[in-house]
Amino acid sequence: xxxxxxxxxxxxxxxxxxxxxxxxxxxxxxxxxxxxxxxxxxxxxxxxxxxxxxxxxxxxxxxxxxxxxxxxxxxxxxxxxxxxxxxxxxxxxxxxxxxxxxxxxxxxxxxxxxxxxxxxxxxxxxxxxxxxxxxxxxxxxxxxxxxxxxxxxxxxxxxxxxxxxxxxxxxxxxxxxxxxxxxxxxxxxxxxxxxxxxxxxxxxxxxxxxxxxxxxxxxxxxxxxxxxxxxxxxxxxxxxxxxx
Amino acid sequence: xxxxxxxxxxxxxxxxxxxxxxxxxxxxxxxxxxxxxxxxxxxxxxxxxxxxxxxxxxxxxxxxxxxxxxxxxxxxxxxxxxxxxxxxxxxxxxxxxxxxxxxxxxxxxxxxxxxxxxxxxxxxxxxxxxxxxxxxxxxxxxxxxxxxxxxxxxxxxxxxxxxxxxxxxxxxxxxxxxxxxxxxxxxxxxxxxxxxxxxxxxxxxxxxxxxxxxxxxxxxxxxxxxxxxxxxxxxxxxxxxxxxxxxxxxxxxxxxxxxxxxxxxxxxxxxxxxxxxxxxxxxxxxxxxxxxxxxxxxxxxxxxxxxxxxxxxxxxxxxxx
Numbered sequence: 327x328x329x330x331x332x333x334x335x336x337x338x339x340x341x342x343x344x345x346x347x348x349x350x351x352x353x354x355x356x357x358x359x360x361x362x363x364x365x366x367x368x369x370x371x372x373x374x375x376x377x378x379x380x381x382x383x384x385x386x387x388x389x390x391x392x393x394x395x396x397x398x399x400x401x402x403x404x405x406x407x408x409x410x411x412x413x414x415x416x417x418x419x420x421x422x423x424x425x426x427x428x429x430x431x432x433x434x435x436x437x438x439x440x441x442x443x444x445x446x447x448x449x450x451x452x453x454x455x456x457x458x459x460x461x462x463x464x465x466x467x468x469x470x471x472x473x474x475x476x477x478x479x480x481x482x483x484x485x486x487x488x489x490x491x492x493x494x495x496x497x498x499x500x501x502x503x504x505x506x507x508x509x510x511x512x513x514x515x516x517x518x519x520x521x522x523x524x525x526x527x528x529x530x531x532x533x534x535x536x537x538x539x540x541x542x543x544x545x546x547x548x549x550x551x552x553x554x555x556x557x558x559x560x561x562x563x564x565x566x567x568x569x570x
Numbered sequence: 571x572x573x574x575x576x577x578x579x580x581x582x583x584x585x586x587x588x589x590x591x592x593x594x595x596x597x598x599x600x601x602x603x604x605x606x607x608x609x610x611x612x613x614x615x616x617x618x619x620x621x622x623x624x625x626x627x628x629x630x631x632x633x634x635x636x637x638x639x640x641x642x643x644x645x646x647x648x649x650x651x652x653x654x655x656x657x658x659x660x661x662x663x664x665x666x667x668x669x670x671x672x673x674x675x676x677x678x679x680x681x682x683x684x685x686x687x688x689x690x691x692x693x694x695x696x697x698x699x700x701x702x703x704x705x706x707x708x709x710x711x712x713x714x715x716x717x718x719x720x721x722x723x724x725x726x727x728x729x730x731x732x733x734x735x736x737x738x739x740x741x742x743x744x745x746x747x748x749x750x751x752x753x754x755x756x757x758x759x760x761x762x763x764x765x766x767x768x769x770x771x772x773x774x775x776x777x778x779x780x781x782x783x784x785x786x787x788x789x790x791x792x793x794x795x796x797x798x799x800x801x802x803x804x805x806x807x808x809x810x811x812x813x814x815x816x817x818x819x820x821x822x823x824x825x826x827x828x829x830x831x832x833x834x835x836x837x838x839x840x841x842x843x844x845x846x847x848x849x850x851x852x853x854x855x856x857x858x859x860x861x862x863x864x865x866x867x868x869x870x871x872x873x874x875x876x877x878x879x880x881x882x883x884x885x886x887x888x889x890x891x
Contacts (some may be wrong), residue, residue: 328670328671328673329673335667336656336667343659406650406652407654409650410648410650410715412619413648414668415641415643415644416671569620
């Protein structure tokens with residue numbers, strides 16, 4: 327546990343050691359603002375909720391989360407520090423979990439800085455704050471899912487740019503699989519069970535469910551097992567590729 | 571304390587380490603020699619648990635790296651090749667991170683970090699980012715990291731590579747200081763290092779152990795071992811003198827090389843196991859040669875090294891064709 331904490335602290339501090347973290351948080355906040363107010367029509371809707379804010383999170387995460395996760399392992403492999411890390415008395419799983427948690431903590435810090443929008447909507451009207459809370463929770467879960475993919479992909483290469491691009495492509499697949507266009511394509515020929523399977527793989531399906539304010543066990547299990555599977559794959563990839 | 575049992579590592583069809591077995595006891599400093607790509611680093615990576623051997627096992631204080639990796643890693647201090655460290659951290663932060671991960675907390679951690687910093691003379695740079703440090707300091711950060719928890723086993727991959735002569739000297743002194751209570755493995759391709767720090771040397775090439783013995787035994791393999799180096803000031807013909815030296819009953823061969831104005835250097839190699847210094851001395855006296863220098867050579871390690879490592883690659887070359 328101490329080892330996980332030690333790596334976690336180092337990783338988290340590493341984000342803030344360079345201006346990148348601050349730039350990232352600013353970009354994230356500006357983009358959430360743009361999406362909420364312009365594309366989402368926050369004022370025009372005349373409703374006291376944060377749906378236009380949360381609706382764009384999957385698309386924001388698609389590009390921003392791989393940018394957070396790309397360095398997790400690729401940087402260690404490039405700098406050779408992975409040899410140092412993996413010869414310290416820790417298991418690969420501990421290292422994977424610690425790094426993932428650090429990236430997740432960083433994401434939650436960025437997400438927490440969106441609080442002015444919550445204040446705004448409370449100032450303007452009388453929203454259901456419980457729904458907003460569950461939406462934040464769902465958004466964080468989804469960010470974890472993106473990060474788990476990104477972390478695993480980061481371990482496959484020394485090149486952060488490649489890690490970024492591949493992670494974006496894979497995450498895009500997991501968003502798209504819930505899209506009506508994609509589902510319609512499957513509906514035309516595949517049996518319903520396959521359509522359901524494809525749809526249930528999507529971040530969107532589960533995120534919109536939580537966003538409505540309903541925390542269904544199935545959605546929790548989806549995100550938990552999704553993160554678990556990708557981190558498990560991450561451990562295997564690190565063990566396989568660390569010495570390359 | 572270190573028991574290597576039939577360690578083998580394949581990378582695809584390429585066998586990097588081929589059935590290596592050896593043992594290192596407490597108080598020993600083992601020099602791991604070999605040309606680049608011989609399998610030195612791969613062997614060290616297997617001992618420290620970074621890569622898994624294809625076959626065989628490494629036992630550290632009786633525990634197998636395969637069965638009890640965590641407990642073995644706790645006992646080992648490892649300096650990987652190139653001394654990697656997190657460039658954005660300062661040595662102070664970095665060493666505290668290592669201390670924490672090694673399970674030291676609070677005052678205990680401070681003591682360990684301060685001791686390590688003192689031992690490798692890092693005081694002047696502890697608050698500068700590692701990225702900005704010179705190669706010598708980076709190497710010392712790596713060393714500090716390896717010795718921080720005062721490990722029983724110390725494994726260092728080319729600890730003096732790229733250092734200036736003063737820094738090399740410091741690192742060697744440090745290794746010698748620690749040698750008594752630890753089992754140390756040092757890989758190097760600098761041959762003087764073997765005599766300077768090691769109590770034993772192993773030469774490997776193409777993944778196989780070709781020599782295992784003390785540094786003295788290694789230099790004894792040299793044809794120049796116990797040879798007499800004689801510098802004469804003379805106007806005589808070198809070949810004539812060489813012929814005279816050759817008449818000595820214990821001489822096996824004589825070589826000469828011009829060494830400046832009227833100076834000729836002779837190497838008189840003795841037959842195996844005999845000393846030839848007296849004979850040469852008497853011969854010089856009876857011939858009234860002007861002797862400028864006369865001493866017995868220890869043997870040239872690079873010659874031995876070349877001899878041992880290339881003869882094996884020749885053998886391989888024959889097999890391939």
